[in-house]
Amino acid sequence: MTTTQPTPTPPTYPMARECPFDPPAEVRALREESPVSRVRIWDGSSPWLVTRYDDVRTVLADQRFSSDVDKPGYPATSIGVKARRKASRSFIAMDDPDHARHRKMLIGEFTVRRTESLRPLVEETVTELLDAMETLPQPVDLVEAFALPLPSMVICRMLGVPYADHAFFQEHSRALLDVTAGADAAKHANDELRGYLAELVAAKEREPGDDLLSRLVERRIHTGELTADDAVGMAFLLLVAGHETTANMIGLGTLTLLRHPDQAAEVRGGDPATVAAAVEELLRLLTVVHTGRRRAATEDVEIGGVLIRAGEGVIAAGESANRDPEQFANPDELDIHRRGNHHVAFGFGVHQCLGQPLARLELQIAYPALLRRFPGLRAAVPVDEIPFRDEMVVYGVHTLPVRWDTAV
Amino acid sequence: MRVSLQKDLCIGAGQCVLAAPAVFDQDEDGTVVPLADPPPAEEAEAVRSAAHACPARVISVG
Numbered sequence: 001m002t003t004t005q006p007t008p009t010p011p012t013y014p015m016a017r018e019c020p021f022d023p024p025a026e027v028r029a030l031r032e033e034s035p036v037s038r039v040r041i042w043d044g045s046s047p048w049l050v051t052r053y054d055d056v057r058t059v060l061a062d063q064r065f066s067s068d069v070d071k072p073g074y075p076a077t078s079i080g081v082k083a084r085r086k087a088s089r090s091f092i093a094m095d096d097p098d099h100a101r102h103r104k105m106l107i108g109e110f111t112v113r114r115t116e117s118l119r120p121l122v123e124e125t126v127t128e129l130l131d132a133m134e135t136l137p138q139p140v141d142l143v144e145a146f147a148l149p150l151p152s153m154v155i156c157r158m159l160g161v162p163y164a165d166h167a168f169f170q171e172h173s174r175a176l177l178d179v180t181a182g183a184d185a186a187k188h189a190n191d192e193l194r195g196y197l198a199e200l201v202a203a204k205e206r207e208p209g210d211d212l213l214s215r216l217v218e219r220r221i222h223t224g225e226l227t228a229d230d231a232v233g234m235a236f237l238l239l240v241a242g243h244e245t246t247a248n249m250i251g252l253g254t255l256t257l258l259r260h261p262d263q264a265a266e267v268r269g270g271d272p273a274t275v276a277a278a279v280e281e282l283l284r285l286l287t288v289v290h291t292g293r294r295r296a297a298t299e300d301v302e303i304g305g306v307l308i309r310a311g312e313g314v315i316a317a318g319e320s321a322n323r324d325p326e327q328f329a330n331p332d333e334l335d336i337h338r339r340g341n342h343h344v345a346f347g348f349g350v351h352q353c354l355g356q357p358l359a360r361l362e363l364q365i366a367y368p369a370l371l372r373r374f375p376g377l378r379a380a381v382p383v384d385e386i387p388f389r390d391e392m393v394v395y396g397v398h399t400l401p402v403r404w405d406t407a408v
Numbered sequence: 409m410r411v412s413l414q415k416d417l418c419i420g421a422g423q424c425v426l427a428a429p430a431v432f433d434q435d436e437d438g439t440v441v442p443l444a445d446p447p448p449a450e451e452a453e454a455v456r457s458a459a460h461a462c463p464a465r466v467i468s469v470g
Contacts, residue, residue: 061465065415100419107420108440152411296426 047313075313080186155242160211248396284343376405
């Protein structure tokens with residue numbers, strides 16, 4: 001009788017977390033033992049999971065790994081995300097040259113200097129929200145009162161989307177980012193949101209304002225560079241990406257700071273360099289885009305000594321790269337004084353987050369302002385009663401009830 | 409220190425401006441613009457940091 005080597009079944013990805021503040025232990029084990037290895041995902045396919053910092057950057061910087069959901073082997077995050085990406089194509093799911101052509105129409109809106117000019121708007125919005133939060137009976141849900149409305153109000157103002165409609169688009173973007181949602185639910189949310197934005201783009205054609213969508217209409221649609229449908233895809237991407245990611249960094253980042261009172265005190269102090277470094281460290285440690293960046297190999301490419309074949313899927317696990325001890329000393333510790341913190345929380349390569357200067361600005365203003373306004377700020381429930389967003393594309397907390405000391 | 413930029417590949421992520429604001433800026437369209445060429449010696453570490461951070465690997469340091 002001959003014996004054959006049994007093919008081990010690859011572990012299922014994403015894995016479950018043991019601790020809400022750390023990636024799953026199994027991801028760490030793979031990084032140590034088998035840094036480029038097969039995993040099984042929801043559709044039964046077995047893409048490669050890349051877990052080391054250097055390898056993750058190599059994959060994301062190499063355009064032989066495609067972001068196009070229609071490419072053979074593309075490992076979609078969920079059936080709902082797949083349906084959405086097919087139905088609402090935006091440049092996040094395109095390769096160059098199409099991706100570059102679209103992205104270049106927007107990067108002028110997100111330069112470091114241009115974003116800095118939004119500082120007064122962000123500061124006013126923060127003050128307004130904190131004023132309102134102060135009048136609420138405790139405990140207050142920090143997500144609803146502050147973490148979600150801040151980025152939502154800012155991106156609405158920037159795009160020219162009426163914030164009054166926020167309940168509508170927040171509900172639909174939640175459905176779009178829920179990996180447990182089916183294709184129909186995702187498609188429905190997608191159609192609703194696209195319909196809404198198509199009407200808005202048409203309204204900007206009739207009556208332009210001083211906002212990003214009006215500028216797209218005037219400078220890109222009217223010149224024939226961009227179709228109205230593509231503009232809707234862009235607006236869709238900016239609206240959804242613009243509020244979920246930063247919102248979750250505010251919620252989860254605040255909770256993390258509250259668990260490190262000494263470092264929170266330094267952030268409260270407000271020294272700009274300290275605050276900026278603290279924001280980078282929270283971005284690295286928490287990596288709220290927590291189930292990898294998805295690509296499909298279009299050619300045979302060797303990564304970390306493993307040959308990845310054309311037509312195979314690749315998941316570049318940023319959440320693992322950001323905890324790689326080869327790159328970050330004591331990677332599981334929060335250290336707001338960490339130097340050379342070149343994390344991949346915003347991704348890497350040509351698809352790296354377009355809105356990162358805006359995210360940084362919002363976080364750099366939000367954390368110290370919140371901590372200063374509410375002395376003794378603390379979670380009102382134990383950690384095990386806080387609902388974490390395990391099932392969402394963007395990790396964080398669904399709600400975070402907080403209390404603070406009031407003057408007597 | 410010599411710095412070369414492949415400006416046509418720049419994606420306007422702005423990482424270089426954050427890492428080395430005395431050496432790199434962005435034009436109105438977001439593309440990298442050198443402010444100091446060659447950069448002063450005291451900026452060497454910041455420039456290396458910018459080169460490492462650049463997601464499109466546009467900056468090379470020689």
